[in-house]
Amino acid sequence: MSSKVRDIKFDFVKHRNKFFAISLALIVLGGLAIAIFGLNLGIDFSSGSRVDIQSDSTLTTEEVTKELEELGLEPESVTLAGGGEMAVAAFKDELNKDEVAEIKNQFTDLYEIEPSISTVSPDVAVDLAKNAFIAVAIASVGIILYVALRFEWLQGFAAIVALFHDAFFIIAVFSILQIEVNITFIAAVLTIVGYSINDTIVTFDRIRENMKFEKKIKTFDDVARVVNKSLVQTLARSINTVLTVVFAALALTIFGGEAIRPFAVALLIGLIAGTYSSIFIASQLWAVWKGKQLKKKKFAPVESEV
């Protein structure tokens, strides 16, 4: 057992503090970004109305604003998208049924393409955000319980730390790039939660297996050795898997069209963060915690004798 591929010697655990520092620095930066720029909340979370208008020819914001004003409506903002053939008008208030009908008629007559219109009342917006939060919380508890059952508590917690790390990253990047946060964004974050956990479990599974073969795990160094070995063994799988999923997410980002782009971008970021965290964060955290646990056990009987 001493040759070739498995000889890639990289001491993941030794450099753990660097990884922790990198992640911590990025989290602080991300936190700052969120504090400064905030999130570009779509109407799903902020209430109001949104009108997507499309035409065969290039649109201007003035033109769209003028058409809307003719209907007696004042948009809060009008922005162009999709190479200028699409315009998005946002309203602070909910448009009522008749206003929606008027807009539809007006622009369908004008451009022969029926606009898409969404309206959300403040109550519903709050509910959506609340439900999303509850979903993440419940999913986390469920995952910790399952991992604790199949693996051990410490690994469950390490997996959840990695998970929040990844979810936070997506939110931070969305804040920095000011991409609109809507309901599909929540779906993306939750997918990453699932993927991130999947990725971490594969590594932990190997650690669990290798621990069985080790006769004596007494010190932190023993734990570090097992973790390093397991990470090297699963490295090819981790990289290949993330590559294939990134292919899919990239294709969605580039070719998928406007409606699905925020979702695809969130996936892309989350996938990369997820792989990073399961290789460089989750296992190392566990190693540190496990090392402390071993130390306690070692000294516990001595103390009781005193």
Next chain:
Amino acid sequence: MVKKGRIVAFFLIVLLLGGLIGTTVMGVTKEIKLGLDLQGGFEVLYEVTPAQEGQELSQDLLNSTVSALYKRINVLGVSEPRITIEGEDRIRVQLAGVKDQNQARELLSTQAELTFRTTDDKEQMSGADLKEGAAKVVFDNNQPVVQVTLKNPEKFANITREISQLPPPDNRLVIWLDYEEGDSYQEEVTKPADEQKFISDPAVRTVLSQNTVVISGPPFQLEEAENLKELLNAGSLPVQLEEIYSTSVGAQFGEQSLNKTVLAGFIGIGLIFLFMLFYYRLPGAIAVITLSVYIYLILVVFNWMNAVLTLPGIAALILGVGMAVDANIITYERIKEEIRSGKSIMSAFKAGGRRSFTTIFDANITTLIAAGVLFAYGTSSVKGFAVMLITSIVVSFLTAVWGSRILLGLWVKSRALNKKPGLFGVKESEIDEL
């Protein structure tokens, strides 16, 4: 000694699968129900309040509202309406592929409570006095009018007797649709005819004792008369509906999203296939076969479940491909590891398969937990995503673990691969000597 029978069996299975998929895939894709984000349509979330004051909003009331809404939607000829009760006082209506969205929206939220009132707005008769389902469109001098049938002609005779004795202009019977507290005939009658809120206000000069009443409208267009008839026949809603969330997607928007996402999906999956073939060789080719079967099965299962494919659903499907690929990669990496440690192809295949199983199992279960929570707590599009993700995980587990193993097993057990680690992407030089 190579057992050719197993290799023949492999190709037979592949041919069979290819034949099955090739001949039925078009039919399967045609049957898939597209969500409103992929074909246009709209979705409205209504907050429900009882029509009568003091009435409690019970589950029964919500249920009868839902069935009344279904009846109305039948008028529109939408093939797959979805109406769900959410929470305690909300109803979500999803209509995909509806042609006239404005008309549909109007038709849905109209309470359709017909009342007959005096000119000072006192209610004389209501929808409850009409025979159910008996409204029809008839023609009066080539002008479409709506005729309703009364349950009790005597009551109508009494009402008309009283009104006919009033001096003009108060001898009118005012017919309202959805009279709201505060509406006033005196106010409305001064407005131009097309802005008046009541339907019509015929003058009553004699006692009317027949059992049918004709609503002649503010002259109706034929379509308006038909709509009113359908509304009356579908029955009034026992509640008031207020839109608190709505989203409507133009048909062209939907079609564009569908085409682009499907194209992106093909490209993404194509790249994954190329990667698998290049990196894992023979097992990679088997992965490509099982992945194709996976996508086909997903569509078939989706049809069975009568589920609706939405934009996030397509994303979940593509993500599911990623998970299925992952299961393959975990297995193949494990087999490669065993080959490198010096095991024969046969025992490497067995050990790799056994050891990768628990990994794949635990990883899938944890993702399933996340997807299950999404399903329970998500609404509409998130729910659609969760349904697809759960289906994907289950089907990918079957095809990637079980399917791949059977197909690869045929090759391994044929012994054709013995001493050919290159077919697994393992170089001779990497193998340990035992």
